Amino acid sequence: MRSGTGWQAAGRALFGRRARLRWVHLVLGGALLMPFWLVGTVALGPLTGEQDMWSRSPAFLFGAYGVALPLAAVAGLFPTARRLSVAVARALCGIPGERLADGHARTRAGRVRTAGWCTLHMGVGALVSGTSLALPPFAVALIAVPLFPGVRNYLRIEPSVWSWVLLPLAGTALLLALAAVSAAAGALLARWAQVLLGPTPADRLAAAERRATELAERNRLARELHDSVGHALSAVALQAGAARRVLDSDRDSDVEFVREALAAIEETTRRTVGELDAVLGLLRQDVDGAERPGGPTLGTLDGLLSRSGVRVSLHTEGPLTAVPAPVSREAYRIVQEGLSNVLRHAGASPVTLWIAARDEELEIRMENPLPEQAPVVRPGGGRGLRGVAERATLLGGLAEAGPREGIWRLSARLPLEGRR
Incomplete structure (x- = not known):
């Protein structure tokens, strides 16, 4: 055999x-x-x-x-x-x-x-x-x-x-x-x-650089989708829940509140659809070196804060319109993710937001009271705060978040001459 x-x-x-x-x-x-x-x-x-x-x-x-x-x-x-x-x-x-x-x-x-x-x-x-x-x-x-x-x-x-x-x-x-x-x-x-x-070693290095570029692009798109859609869903869920509770109470005096909640839901979804189109446009664009769409910046921050579902006290220092566009876009997403984090874990807790544009860096700090009950943590943890840290790192800055003496604080420092 x-x-x-x-x-x-x-x-x-x-x-x-x-x-x-x-x-x-x-x-x-x-x-x-x-x-x-x-x-x-x-x-x-x-x-x-x-x-x-x-x-x-x-x-x-x-x-x-x-x-x-x-x-x-x-x-x-x-x-x-x-x-x-x-x-x-x-x-x-x-x-x-x-x-x-x-x-x-x-x-x-x-x-x-x-x-x-x-x-x-x-x-x-x-x-x-x-x-x-x-x-x-x-x-x-x-x-x-x-x-x-x-x-x-x-x-x-x-x-x-x-x-x-x-x-x-x-x-x-x-x-x-x-x-x-x-x-x-x-x-x-x-x-x-x-x-x-x-x-050859040069071929392997070029292939590794291509994979790193592709991975960075995928992570960037994932962050854009997470921050825009995730914030919108959190805000809509909060506003819809508040409106439902008012309707269930049969109090005619709160009809105006329901109207405002529905208007906030409408405005949030309309803005998010535009942001979603911009992100999907990145996926559809041809590889011809075409310039990417800008996306929201600190100049459009008022619209985000007014319809976020959270009472925000904004304090600014320096001209925010002079912040370079790449840094301004990432700062907008960091604030958006911070608001989404508040909605998920602290409900409608008031938020204090400081944004300071100095000569060499942009500083962002958000604070809100900690909820009475510990928030429910998803298995494996969320991706929002991780995305905030990645955005800051890509610009050469730093970001951190955590409890501080009864409050939750999110802070970020972004160089105005970012790496992008």
Whole structure:
């Protein structure tokens, strides 16, 4: 049973689909070397005096082969050579795609490695191709000696028992040796492809930077959605709950309060729909370097405070309109998240908000009384305060939040010359 399994494994290694595809890859390398080999024959012809290409000596043919290899290396220095080589290697060598580099070779190390790969691929491929072209007819002729006298006469072999037995065995052995050499050469190229066509340190660094940029963009969009939609839902839930309690009490004197609550809900949802459209526009924008929409800033803070569902006492210092737009947008979101945090955990507790625009930084501080009962904490914690800290960090600032002597305080310091 084990012997049969071993023979099957050997057969797959020599004649299986992967071995056949790798042989095609080698033949393709030989075909790619052919133009350079012809250039080598033209260059060596006047030096050796041999004019008939088909009657030239093996030494001349291998000399032309030696001239062709440096030319193949030069061809591999072009940036597009790596992209084409990777596509062919992935399709025919059976190499996982993530082990090979994508795109053109734009660094010196990448081009040098690609040149080495082209030399190896074309050089080994030319040897295997030439052997595959010349050896099988001779091997088949040896196998056919006992059956065809014409073949025996052509090879000038005297008929004997030994020629009838040994020559077919020799022909079969040559075919098996060719298959073994082709499989070994294909495995060699597959192994070296991961080294020569794999990502260079510069490629890995560029890929890491792309992933970091994509992750930062995803986190930014998540913060925008969380802050705008989360605040709106918290405010709407508070206003709707207050209006429902008034209606349930059947007190006609509070109809005006219900009207104001419904107006606040209307204004909050209308403003949030606009903010949601702006955030979704970031997802739909083409990668053409188009400028992103601005979004709300400290200049529109009055609208947020008037319809937030929380009584806010605002104190400002310095011209808020002079704050740079990136810092102003992030400051607006920090205030919005602070109000959402109050709505979730302290209800309609009054809030005191200080915003000071100084020469080098913008300071934000929000305070509200702690609720009598400890707030319900969601499993894993919320994302709002984490988003506030991320916004401040991206601008090179700091943010912190926590209880302080019976009050909850959220503070942030943002440099006016942010990192964005």
